[in-house]
Amino acid sequence: MRDQTLSHSGIEIPGNPFSEDVFDDHSENLPGVEQMHYQTFSKIVEDVESLVIHSHESRESAQLGKTILVTAPRAGYGKSHLAARLRQHLRSAATTLTLPLDPSRPVAWPVGLSSILRQFYQETGTRSGANSQFEETGRFLLAQVVLSQLAGGNLNPKDCPADEARLRSEFVEIFSSESSPKMLAWIDKRASDISREASPEFLRQLGLSRNELGFWIRLIIDFNLRGDGALDPLRGLSNGEARERLLQWLRIATFYRPALIVTDGLDGFFHSETAGMEIAEMLTGIRESVPRSITLVSINEDVWESVFENLLPSAWIDRITGETERLRPIDPESASEMIRQRLEKTSMNPVGIQRFLDRLETDHLWIDSETRLYPRGVIRQARDLWDSDAAAFFKIKKTEQDTVEDIPEKPLSELTDKEAFFRALQEDRPAPAQPEIDRGPPTPQQAPSEGFIPPIPDNREVSSTAPTRPIPTANQNPFFQSAQPDAQQAEPGGTSAGSTPRPTPADQLAGIDSIIADIRGTGNSVVSETQPISKETPIFPVPTDSPQPAVPIQSPAQPNPLENPAAAFQAGDLHIKPAAPAGNGTPIKKPATAAVSPATAPIQLVPTDVAPTDVVPPNIRTILRDEEQRLQSGPALQLDLERMEQFIRSIGALHSGLSQTEGRFPSSRLVCLRWHVRSQSILLGFESPQNVYFWNNLLQQSLASNRDEKIAVFSHDSDPFDPHLFASFGFSPAVTQSRIDIVRMNDRELAMIYAAESVYLRFVETPESNRAIQFITRHLDPLWRRISQPTS
16 A cells, blocks of 8 residues: 555665556646646647637537547556546636446436536536535526526616626626525516517527526526425436436536536447447537537547447547547656656655656666657556665665766776687687776877787878867956956966966856845845956856866957857856857847836836946947937837747746746747746746736646746736736635736836847847847846745
8 A cells, every 4th residue: 555664674665656557536636747648638728718718709609519539549548637637727717527428327318417417516616615516507597597688678677686797797696595685586586587588699599499498497596495306307307308408408507618528438338339329429419519518538549449430320430530639658758757746755865766767767768769658657667666676766865966977987998808808709708807907098108919900090190199188378268367467377388476376166156146146045135235246256157168177367369269159158056058159049029119107016127237348348238228218218118028028038048047948828829938946936927917818727737736836927007917817717815926926017127128138139149149148137137036036
């Protein structure tokens, strides 16, 4: 069992976390690895969300529903896990239902009706935790019936206890039996008249006749007044009657919210000759009669071939297979993340976890192009490794993390005497034992041993010694300066008494300790507040290609290593990579300049003059200052989120200290960025506040990930971000405040960012690009700090 603990050589080994390889649909197992089957996941989410975003159009057009067939080559590919992720992700946007299809009961409409209704009144509503989904859906229908009567002039607004605004926004509360005014009692007296006077347009949108509407109005009223006993008319129906009532209810339910109907667990019907026709008839009926529905048929390929493929008429096959998604093998990264998530719930330290993953990857050839990984197979590989060698990974100490990669390989000459070794192989006898010999460095004068076959010479003249790389002189690195610039430099090949000693690593990092500390969460001020940068304080040291220590600054006559795009800017543990050479980078779109009125609660992005004129060319500083002044004195600035996304993405990609990654989320137009700072994850979204479904999805995924994570959003008076939009999806203010960090900017701060972008574009493909990027990055240091600031 998982909670069992064994003792092995004094080490407590917990129970095998991989003993369960069949998905257990529980909230603690979700979302799992988010990138697994992400293409299929995203497509289904986008299809459902399109019904939400275009709800009015989808009701008006009364289009057919949709069926998506999801197949897997075999069991264990994660079909059930995918369905559970979809249900959790779409909870606020759609109703997820499960068709009751298993061999233990007949595949019949009465069974389906009973199961679907039970799911509706057992599932809690999205607007109020005190009401079921059945009550919420029914009260929405009652409100829409009354609103249609008011709109058609069949009802005098003075005769209605509630006005239109309350009917639209508070329908769950006002149709409660305890509410005031007594709206439920009022509609109870007028139910027959209201259904009889329903407009043809309203009936068409619902897909019901007047008698069918009257039946459901009466049943919903009785259910709210008298409870479950009101559902008796839906019990004991024939197959045909149950079919009609189920399809009617699903049309009513999808008039309120789209429905994702999941069909899974069909393996028990393997080789059944009749189940395929019965199941297909239900799926086709739902598709043709329930417009705002998506039916997800999840099945293994062997079951599909056995139950459906050769036993259905071609017309039904076409309807079911119109949209097909085939689950693919997972990549090694997703496999590693899946195993890591389970190991992190044990007491194994991070070094042991990494060794465990490396062992799995090596033993089972995860990176081989012929290897096909799938979730259950990977979990079973991990289970077997745990059973055989778990103790070895628990014995690994955390201190081994820093040394494991530093062990050099022994040269072949130390492992065997090559001549004797290969001669022994040719004579088919054991190789002689090799004594440990300190051979020392080889010299050209060493004679070859007996039997040595020299290489065939070519016509080229070969030097007797390998070429050596010259050690840089004291003025070959422009970013390190001597503490005494005028002192006599060391002569090549010797040491002068007056030469300046090379700076130590601590000296090289002087002046950037503060920014590193603040971004890491341990500092209190920007670098300009603690130590001014001078000749002795480089902005970001640049490692040379030579392994030798850094040396003082070169004279202006020396060539500039900054023109070498292979070098990387480093600031301790942070790195500013150089811009791509001309022609290789992705140009940033240059939108028209715009502006705004001052915002409230600015973020204090006050630029810090940190770069001396002898390190950053004066023209970069001047251009940046002039551009800021021009923007502030010009037309009102407007927040251009696409422009912000392109600029911050470009600079963030060069700033390795942020560990920036990119991704897209459902309903997003632009890329989202993820930073890792102070052991916390920061998601940067650049969508408009009007794209409410994107922000809802992003917040849901962040909460489901169980990360220490916040979502940073940008706001300006021209396009303010209102956090109250999350309340419409049921998120409490406390949840919103703990996750959403609104970076509010005023005109000056927006001009500062736009000016930095302009300078970046101007210099990105020039020899001065690396200097410009360094200066821009330091100039925008307050912005990086503000985005990285933890939520209160």
